[in-house]
Amino acid sequence: MQNDQLIYMDYSATTPVDDRVIEAMLPYWKEGWGNPSSSHQFGQTAKMGLENARRTIANLLGASPAEIVFTGSGSEADNLALRGVMRAAGQSGRGNHLIISAIEHEAIHKTALQLADQPEYELTILPVDEFGLVDPQKLKQAIRPETVLVSIMAANNEIGTQQPFIELGQICKEQNVLFHTDAVQAAQYIDWNLDEMPIDLLSLAPHKFYGPKGVGILYIRNGTPIVSTMTGGGQENGQRAGTSNVPFAVGAAKALELVSTEREASNLKLINLRDKLIRGILDSFSADEVRLTGHPERRLPHHASFAFRNLPGGDLVMHLDLLGIASSSGSACSSGNPIPSPVLQAVGLDATWNAGGMRFTLGKHSTASDVDYLIDQLPAAIESLKQFSTIVYG
Amino acid sequence: MITVNSETKSKNKKKRAVVAMSGGVDSSVAAALMVEQGYDVIGLMMRLWSEDGKEMDNRCCTPEQIDDARHIAGSLGIPFYVVDVKSYFRDTIVDFYLEEHSKGRTPNPCIECNREIRFNWLYEKAMALNADYLVTGHYAQIKPSDEKNTLELHTGIDTNKDQSYVLHMLDQEHLAHVLFPVGGISKPEVRKLAEKFNLPVAGKGDSMDLCFLSGEDYRKFLQRHVPDINQPGPIYNSAGTLLGEHTGLPNYTIGQRKGLGVTSPDPLFVLRKNAADNALILGDRSDVVTHQLAVRKISWVAGTPPHPEKFSAEVKIRYKARPIPATVYPQSADTALIEFNEPVFGATPGQGAVFYNGTNCLGGGLISDL
Numbered sequence: 001m002q003n004d005q006l007i008y009m010d011y012s013a014t015t016p017v018d019d020r021v022i023e024a025m026l027p028y029w030k031e032g033w034g035n036p037s038s039s040h041q042f043g044q045t046a047k048m049g050l051e052n053a054r055r056t057i058a059n060l061l062g063a064s065p066a067e068i069v070f071t072g073s074g075s076e077a078d079n080l081a082l083r084g085v086m087r088a089a090g091q092s093g094r095g096n097h098l099i100i101s102a103i104e105h106e107a108i109h110k111t112a113l114q115l116a117d118q119p120e121y122e123l124t125i126l127p128v129d130e131f132g133l134v135d136p137q138k139l140k141q142a143i144r145p146e147t148v149l150v151s152i153m154a155a156n157n158e159i160g161t162q163q164p165f166i167e168l169g170q171i172c173k174e175q176n177v178l179f180h181t182d183a184v185q186a187a188q189y190i191d192w193n194l195d196e197m198p199i200d201l202l203s204l205a206p207h208k209f210y211g212p213k214g215v216g217i218l219y220i221r222n223g224t225p226i227v228s229t230m231t232g233g234g235q236e237n238g239q240r241a242g243t244s245n246v247p248f249a250v251g252a253a254k255a256l257e258l259v260s261t262e263r264e265a266s267n268l269k270l271i272n273l274r275d276k277l278i279r280g281i282l283d284s285f286s287a288d289e290v291r292l293t294g295h296p297e298r299r300l301p302h303h304a305s306f307a308f309r310n311l312p313g314g315d316l317v318m319h320l321d322l323l324g325i326a327s328s329s330g331s332a333c334s335s336g337n338p339i340p341s342p343v344l345q346a347v348g349l350d351a352t353w354n355a356g357g358m359r360f361t362l363g364k365h366s367t368a369s370d371v372d373y374l375i376d377q378l379p380a381a382i383e384s385l386k387q388f389s390t391i392v393y394g
Numbered sequence: 395m396i397t398v399n400s401e402t403k404s405k406n407k408k409k410r411a412v413v414a415m416s417g418g419v420d421s422s423v424a425a426a427l428m429v430e431q432g433y434d435v436i437g438l439m440m441r442l443w444s445e446d447g448k449e450m451d452n453r454c455c456t457p458e459q460i461d462d463a464r465h466i467a468g469s470l471g472i473p474f475y476v477v478d479v480k481s482y483f484r485d486t487i488v489d490f491y492l493e494e495h496s497k498g499r500t501p502n503p504c505i506e507c508n509r510e511i512r513f514n515w516l517y518e519k520a521m522a523l524n525a526d527y528l529v530t531g532h533y534a535q536i537k538p539s540d541e542k543n544t545l546e547l548h549t550g551i552d553t554n555k556d557q558s559y560v561l562h563m564l565d566q567e568h569l570a571h572v573l574f575p576v577g578g579i580s581k582p583e584v585r586k587l588a589e590k591f592n593l594p595v596a597g598k599g600d601s602m603d604l605c606f607l608s609g610e611d612y613r614k615f616l617q618r619h620v621p622d623i624n625q626p627g628p629i630y631n632s633a634g635t636l637l638g639e640h641t642g643l644p645n646y647t648i649g650q651r652k653g654l655g656v657t658s659p660d661p662l663f664v665l666r667k668n669a670a671d672n673a674l675i676l677g678d679r680s681d682v683v684t685h686q687l688a689v690r691k692i693s694w695v696a697g698t699p700p701h702p703e704k705f706s707a708e709v710k711i712r713y714k715a716r717p718i719p720a721t722v723y724p725q726s727a728d729t730a731l732i733e734f735n736e737p738v739f740g741a742t743p744g745q746g747a748v749f750y751n752g753t754n755c756l757g758g759g760l761i762s763d764l
Contacts, residue, residue, distance in 0.1 A: 314477075314478070315477075315519070315522070318475045318477075318523070319522070319523065321473065321475075322436065322473065322523065339478065384522050384523075384524060385522050387522065388518040388519070388521045388522035389518065389522070
């Protein structure tokens with residue numbers, strides 16, 4: 001593994017597509033390529049593939065097929081949930097207030113801010129504690145008569161913390177407020193049973209679980225008032241116009257099926273590797289130099305994240321890449337200037353820590369020797385970075 | 395898992411070179427030459443500056459230029475990273491530029507950018523990556539001295555493109571770890587090499603004005619960033635007679651003759667900008683000519699001046715100026731007086747004064763207030 005191979009530790013960014021997923025998709029380019037909206041036999045074959053995919057996904061999530069909408073990405077699913085629900089509520093005069101948490105993914109955060117820019121909507125952003133957890137009591141207090149929707153992610157992309165989303169959803173249900181959860185990071189680690197769960201809308205992105213990019217899934221509980229934000233033909237039950245991407249839907253279903261059947265064994269393996277990685281890194285440095293970010297236990301099985309003091313995370317990503325290790329700094333897309341991470345700020349880390357976020361996310365091809373190699377290489381990489389960081393930023 | 399070709403292992407023994415890429419011809423050819431010479435090459439591109447809503451107008455580091463550089467790195471098969479230096483660039487270069495103008499000086503931000511950004515900030519990034527060299531597309535040459543005990547900075551072979559003027563702050567440590575692969579080649583040759591290497595930059599024009607001005611007039615830029623920078627004030631002649639009112643000192647340059655809004659039988663030139671009392675001082679041609687200049691913030695390529703008391707040199711007082719023979723009298727470690735052998739016109743505080751012995755750049759500093 002060392003040196004002659006690149007080690008991928010960025011499964012939260014995306015995952016390689018499973019061969020079995022590719023195989024399931026292939027016939028829908030080669031034979032079942034018809035437009036599923038067409039009434040002829042070409043269309044019927046494609047339609048069959050699309051609807052089977054929808055049914056498979058519904059079954060795996062404990063939902064009914066009519067509750068599953070295919071979108072073009074997880075971000076689009078988030079956009080549809082927020083914009084569609086808020087607009088529907090606005091039209092019927094049921095309210096105008098949206099609640100999100102301080103550590104939502106940009107797909108939620110920026111969409112909510114854009115909505116709040118319009119005079120008709122109001123937004124509350126709930127703080128999180130040092131571990132990134134939303135306090136259910138604070139949610140309860142934030143809900144007002146005009147609150148329409150609460151959107152709180154199932155698990156955070158940057159620090160891996162899993163929210164008590166059942167408890168949060170229950171509060172919403174009791175207050176007669178809709179609850180959306182962005183489960184893009186958490187999908188494959190949780191045994192979903194949406195019929196029984198207090199969740200009205202849920203976003204998924206198959207490329208995070210060995211499926212294709214370019215497809216997302218939004219679960220919309222039956223009876224949820226929502227208007228389409230992508231208008232055109234009546235595809236996806238009128239919720240999302242655009243010719244259905246049949247092979248991607250089929251791939252999404254196959255991917256979800258595979259991770260669902262392999263979930264328990266996979267979670268166990270990943271938790272072991274993750275804990276080895278966390279222990280290894282925390283043991284290699286003093287508490288003055290590094291700290292775990294996110295919750296120590298209530299975190300995604302594959303997710304290890306840290307903050308390094310006075311170290312731009314982006315620089316470390318570059319250094320590790322040149323050593324053959326693919327990682328992520330969590331927030332900023334480029335190296336160089338220490339740009340503070342809003343998530344690390346929200347969990348209360350000060351300027352000496354909040355630009356030093358690092359994320360190592362594991363997956364089904366990760367091995368113990370990958371983790372050993374990282375732990376072996378990291379101290380020298382950081383030493384070299386510190387040695388040549390004499391510039392103090394004003 | 396992606397298997398990296400077997401070169402990876404042997405690569406570790408190669409000398410590592412970090413190339414500062416801009417998407418332009420010179421740095422692209424520099425990168426290609428380093429690859430051809432067998433170095434372990436890493437491309438870095440700095441995001442120096444972007445103003446909201448003006449990202450596409452910037453001369454440097456637009457998304458398009460980043461794409462160009464990324465494409466070139468990809469075609470050379472080298473890793474490429476964008477490093478963000480925006481806040482440090484603002485602190486050290488743009489703020490400096492604004493401040494100097496506020497003091498009635500005419501700064502050369504390219505000199506400060508090389509001092510603070512390329513050969514300090516980026517140099518550190520490169521050294522932290524265990525690089526043996528930081529490589530740029532500058533037109534200058536590094537040569538060992540005749541005694542082989544020091545390294546010298548020389549003008550680029552292509553005298554039209556020579557950039558040693560803006561590199562005068564390099565010292566011995568830098569020169570040992572910096573390479574200028576195109577410094578020994580003429581610009582037309584560089585363009586031919588770009589074609590030879592199939593770099594999609596062969597037809598690109600040269601960069602001209604300051605990178606952060608976004609093609610805008612510098613006066614507008616100053617006005618936008620320091621709204622009260624232009625304070626009208628008095629215009630005097632050198633005898634102290636009030637001649638009129640100026641529109642704000644940054645609007646004038648030393649030696650300027652046209653557009654002064656003052657009528658006089660003899661042509662008048664801007665002599666000085668007196669920031670302390672916001673006055674513009676005019677004089678006739680003989681006043682704007684000087685034989686002497688004081689220089690501050692000097693850095694010597696060899697670490698010390700060629701002689702502690704006085705030495706002869708040719709001095710460039712502007713990027714594109716002709717070097718003028720002079721005697722230089724070092725005053726302290728980083729200041730000196732220059733006595734020119736002939737009168738010089740339009741010496742401008744804030745611009746670089748750079749000392750040469752033929753093609754050998756000895757060092758330089760900034761022209762002090764007059």
